[in-house]
Amino acid sequence: MGGDHGPSVTVPAVLDALRRHADLHIVLVGLSEPTRAALGRSSASFGSRLLLREVTQVVSMDERPQDALRKKKDSSMRVALDLVKSGEADACVSAGNTGALMATGRFVLKTIDGIDRPAIISRIRARHGYTHMLDLGANAQCSAQHLFQFAVMGAVVAGDMAGIAQPRIGILNIGEEETKGDGVVQEAARLLSASQLNYVGFVEGNDIFSGEADVVVTDGFTGNVALKAIEGLANMLVGAIKEQYTANPLRYLGAIASWPALRSLRREFDPRTYNGASMVGLNGVVVKSHGSADVLSFGNAIGVGLAEAQKGVPTRIGQMLREQLAHVSEHISPLLPASEPHTTEVTHAAGGSC
Amino acid sequence: MGGDHGPSVTVPAVLDALRRHADLHIVLVGLSEPTRAALGRSSASFGSRLLLREVTQVVSMDERPQDALRKKKDSSMRVALDLVKSGEADACVSAGNTGALMATGRFVLKTIDGIDRPAIISRIRARHGYTHMLDLGANAQCSAQHLFQFAVMGAVVAGDMAGIAQPRIGILNIGEEETKGDGVVQEAARLLSASQLNYVGFVEGNDIFSGEADVVVTDGFTGNVALKAIEGLANMLVGAIKEQYTANPLRYLGAIASWPALRSLRREFDPRTYNGASMVGLNGVVVKSHGSADVLSFGNAIGVGLAEAQKGVPTRIGQMLREQLAHVSEHISPLLPASEPHTTEVTHAAGGSC
Numbered sequence: 001m002g003g004d005h006g007p008s009v010t011v012p013a014v015l016d017a018l019r020r021h022a023d024l025h026i027v028l029v030g031l032s033e034p035t036r037a038a039l040g041r042s043s044a045s046f047g048s049r050l051l052l053r054e055v056t057q058v059v060s061m062d063e064r065p066q067d068a069l070r071k072k073k074d075s076s077m078r079v080a081l082d083l084v085k086s087g088e089a090d091a092c093v094s095a096g097n098t099g100a101l102m103a104t105g106r107f108v109l110k111t112i113d114g115i116d117r118p119a120i121i122s123r124i125r126a127r128h129g130y131t132h133m134l135d136l137g138a139n140a141q142c143s144a145q146h147l148f149q150f151a152v153m154g155a156v157v158a159g160d161m162a163g164i165a166q167p168r169i170g171i172l173n174i175g176e177e178e179t180k181g182d183g184v185v186q187e188a189a190r191l192l193s194a195s196q197l198n199y200v201g202f203v204e205g206n207d208i209f210s211g212e213a214d215v216v217v218t219d220g221f222t223g224n225v226a227l228k229a230i231e232g233l234a235n236m237l238v239g240a241i242k243e244q245y246t247a248n249p250l251r252y253l254g255a256i257a258s259w260p261a262l263r264s265l266r267r268e269f270d271p272r273t274y275n276g277a278s279m280v281g282l283n284g285v286v287v288k289s290h291g292s293a294d295v296l297s298f299g300n301a302i303g304v305g306l307a308e309a310q311k312g313v314p315t316r317i318g319q320m321l322r323e324q325l326a327h328v329s330e331h332i333s334p335l336l337p338a339s340e341p342h343t344t345e346v347t348h349a350a351g352g353s354c
Numbered sequence: 355m356g357g358d359h360g361p362s363v364t365v366p367a368v369l370d371a372l373r374r375h376a377d378l379h380i381v382l383v384g385l386s387e388p389t390r391a392a393l394g395r396s397s398a399s400f401g402s403r404l405l406l407r408e409v410t411q412v413v414s415m416d417e418r419p420q421d422a423l424r425k426k427k428d429s430s431m432r433v434a435l436d437l438v439k440s441g442e443a444d445a446c447v448s449a450g451n452t453g454a455l456m457a458t459g460r461f462v463l464k465t466i467d468g469i470d471r472p473a474i475i476s477r478i479r480a481r482h483g484y485t486h487m488l489d490l491g492a493n494a495q496c497s498a499q500h501l502f503q504f505a506v507m508g509a510v511v512a513g514d515m516a517g518i519a520q521p522r523i524g525i526l527n528i529g530e531e532e533t534k535g536d537g538v539v540q541e542a543a544r545l546l547s548a549s550q551l552n553y554v555g556f557v558e559g560n561d562i563f564s565g566e567a568d569v570v571v572t573d574g575f576t577g578n579v580a581l582k583a584i585e586g587l588a589n590m591l592v593g594a595i596k597e598q599y600t601a602n603p604l605r606y607l608g609a610i611a612s613w614p615a616l617r618s619l620r621r622e623f624d625p626r627t628y629n630g631a632s633m634v635g636l637n638g639v640v641v642k643s644h645g646s647a648d649v650l651s652f653g654n655a656i657g658v659g660l661a662e663a664q665k666g667v668p669t670r671i672g673q674m675l676r677e678q679l680a681h682v683s684e685h686i687s688p689l690l691p692a693s694e695p696h697t698t699e700v701t702h703a704a705g706g707s708c
Binding site for chain 2: 062126127137140141172174175177181182204205206207208209210218220221222224225226227228229230231232233234235236237239240241244245247250251253254255257258259260261262264265268269
């Protein structure tokens, strides 16, 4: 039901996905009338692969997460997450309210053992292909242990989902020298250096695109600002290019003459092809589509959910975290008691969800 | 002496600036041999408007700020700042080591009364013209009072330098709702709301470009990451456009046919035209050029130094801060003792310079 377009985008994307993936089953969770209207007669052809679970509530895009959690127990979002909890579904894909999805996901599914907080991870188009970046907005303030946990989750996603062997992990900082930044990134660097992960050191904002790292780890405040700044610049440039190429008939001819180049650029950087941010760290797969997603774009988010479920990402995160925590405690045990994470550096944010 | 190119860029830029501004006087501070070599015979034509102050040391681009401060007392950077301190110069313009320039500037010039920490501010090309953003990397962690002081400094720069009446000030956050973000941005918002500044609320990363605000205030960690992420994306896109337009002869013809559009775009977004970040909050004008600046670009940094000196930006910051602090304490005095800034929310970074 979520996003800017609701079932008019999500339902056609679901039908497309069912056509493309023969072993995919989808439970559409939504209000009866708009969902049935969007389905039309198409649903019949998929038999039991497409089920409709009718609900009576919807979480609005600007609703406060705590209100959604308390008052919307029969919302499409809540019921979809309940299906993951009960095992009736292997993944939940939503274009809805990010904060509400995170809060409800955390309440219903709980975090993986050893993960304090779930994080939002997404692929970002870079020179070498894609960079995986997290956290993109779930946690405004983070301790070194949180950043360490994010690194483990990023390593699993980049490794299992993108097939990168030994993904290179960088911590976002304001300089590459080891002495840069505050106590949190310093301590996170120390923990990662003691792990078996392929930690490559501090990286800077431009390294999101440079190919220096496959996984860029940061707190949710910095990650969210950087992601939105990138989107803002990209939108401004696309607008300026359109304006210049349509300024007069001669310019328009120029655009036609350079159409192959413009088309290649559009394909190369089409943000729709990498829609679908994952909420990692939960006991279940939860994928958040951009609210403005179109059918193609939402289809890609469904693809992310399908792949994460097939790879068993949450289980893999739990395994990897246990392994790495064991390895780290062995090497710097006095500073990392296994029972109680070391959190002196940072005051936890009271309500830092995005 | 600083930057990637040293006197081969700075000296020609100085000669250009002297030609363009009849009332400008410049003291070149540098090692004798390379500076004289770059000057050639050109210097004679400017008489006393161009002086050379020879020094024996240079701060290298990767030198630690504290080392530069302690060991390089006859460096071009230190001597140029000493000239500002003594009143022999009205501004210092450098393409050198940012951290060393900030630390030495702070040591030599001290901060303006009431300003705890200097900040780095720069114009960023946006839809509506330019957005002024600070801090871009001087302070990794900031309290609400620091953000308030940054807002005052940004208001003076946007007002006096860019001629914006009542510049709109936004605090960078991960959502526009008043309840978003941590205690620091919340408290900064409360302080700004009680001031006479034109505070427009929280803004998000994309608003650096949207035109929602003339001044975007943030801590130096987030600001630095966002700025470098923007630069990284811009570089990647420029590279991709070049690659597509030169992929084969037909593409190249397309580029020629659309040359007017491409040229307009290049002009519109040429980062050289807004080179020159200011280190505001010091008792004197200090401008930092991008290290990779070319002659045109470094010339713009000189122009920023000239304009800030003519407008008396440091004095104006002191005035504006006194006025706004008085106004704020009148309205929320119990929470803002004038003598001692309220700093419970944040642990200060030990060495957060960039």
